[in-house]
Amino acid sequence: MNKDISRRKFLKVVGAGTAATTAMMVGCKENKSSQVEMEYKKQVEPPKGQMTYRLNPKTKEKVSLLGYGMMRLPTTSGGASGRESEDAIDQEMVNKLVDYAIDHGVNYFDTSPAYCQGHSEESTGIALHRHKRSEYFVATKLSNFDEETWSREESIKMYHNSMKYLQVDYIDYYLLHGVGMKGMEALEGRYLDNGMLDFLLEERKAGRIKNLGFSYHGDIKVFDYLLERHDKYQWDFVQIELNYLDWDYANEINERNTDARYLYAELEKHHIPAVIMEPLLGGRLANVPQYLATEMKKRDPERSVASWAFRYAGTPKGVLTVLSGMTYMEHLKDNLLSYCPLTPVTKDDEAFLYDIAKQIVGVETIPCNDCKYCMPCPYGIDIPAIFVHYNKCKNEGTLPRDRQSEDYRKLRRQYLIGLDRVVPRERQADHCIQCGQCEPHCPQNIRIPKELAKLSGMIEEMKRQSDVL
Secondary structure (H helix, E strand, C coil), rough: CCCCCCHHHHHHHHHHCCCCCCCCCCCCCCHHHHHHHHHHHHHCCCCCCCCHHHCCCCCCEEEEEEEECCCCEEEEECCCCCCCCCCCCCCCHHHHHHHHHHHHHCCCECCCCCCHHHHHHHHHHHHHCCHHHCCCCEEECCCCCCCCHHHHHHHHHHHHHHHHCCCCCCCEEEEEECCCCCHHHHHHHCCCCCCCHHHHHHHHHHHHEEEEEECCCCCHHHHHHHHHHHHHHHCEEEEECCCCCHHHHHHHCCCCCCCCCHHHHHHHCCCEEEEEECCCCCCCCCCCCHHHHHHHHHCCCCCCEEEEEEEHCCCCCCCEEEECCCCCCHHHHHHHHCCCEEEECCCHHHHHHHHHHHHHHHHHHCCCCCCCCCCCCCCCHHHHHHHHHHHHHHHHHCCCCCCCCCCCCHHHHHHHHHHHHHHCCHHHHHHHCCCCCCHCCCCCCEEEEEEHHHHHHHHHHHHHHHHHH
């Protein structure tokens, strides 16, 4: 692997998905848990004409409560773009998904120059251009993550390219992408010192941007700084991560992240609409431990586990839309059922979900959303795949922990074989040299080298036991 590959080149190659948008129900079809797969088999057709809408207080336009995150689009191989794959986007399927979504009332579509190996905007533009411009709102971002794109010239070029690829002459919702990552220094370099924020404010004044906002990840000082200057910037919306786990436990599960309770309250204080990302926390809230899924199904047998998270995210009155990265028709239909129309969660439902959240925190999974912002590792470690495999086994109760248990040998063998299947040995945790290059890029603030060291030790112990037993 080329150790000198830049983050910019990596985004072009793998199209790192962001926490700015959306949430997917986990992986390709063959990797779905049986819990989710069984729910899809019983799936009913969502009704038409029943979408719940929220009013944009500035434009007075009705926005669908379900927003389509175009970050993991289907590929010709049947997988999801944005992963380590050269597979082309299946444009015919994207068109079908977009048509179905619009036909059922979805009118908010969120993309970025960084998504799907850099092809999401173009694919989104092709699909949406087949519809009347009045039928949809399109959101995209200034995704100038790499210092090579911090210059005013490169950033303006990215902005104009977005319009070209999306085939529009104005953008409904435009975001500063991922503010808070790398703190104030990045905010100043990407948007302030180069005059880009001033440029975007002028574009909004000219009508080429209808609504201007930002998506927040990471350093709370940056979030507070931008809100303190709301009188100057007049933010039309802000995109935040909100779900029933992050509401009170963001710091516990992500370390250094700010709870969604605070973020939402600050937006409410300034009367700024919230666009919600990560309602499923990267799929984790669609694939909760089985004993918790059983509790949720007992409480409401007709709804999927994922629907609880979507209903929760859509209930607060200050929420404008909730984004979901929907790769497959099953994802789209299930989410439509949650919002056609929305049945808000009650106070009793909230208490139930907060208890679920407390139990999930106790499970001690690694809060990886498989966004791949930590990639590429200069030493070839497949960080997200390692974490996803661990979390899957942890949630399913198949993590080999107790050497005295009867099924320890079986579970240990399953874990090691499964790991080798999804991650080549030369890309596993024991090859990490603790350089720390990955950690500043993680929107979830995971102590990546520390977690890799722990997993490497756990796996080494399993292998030693294999020799002993």
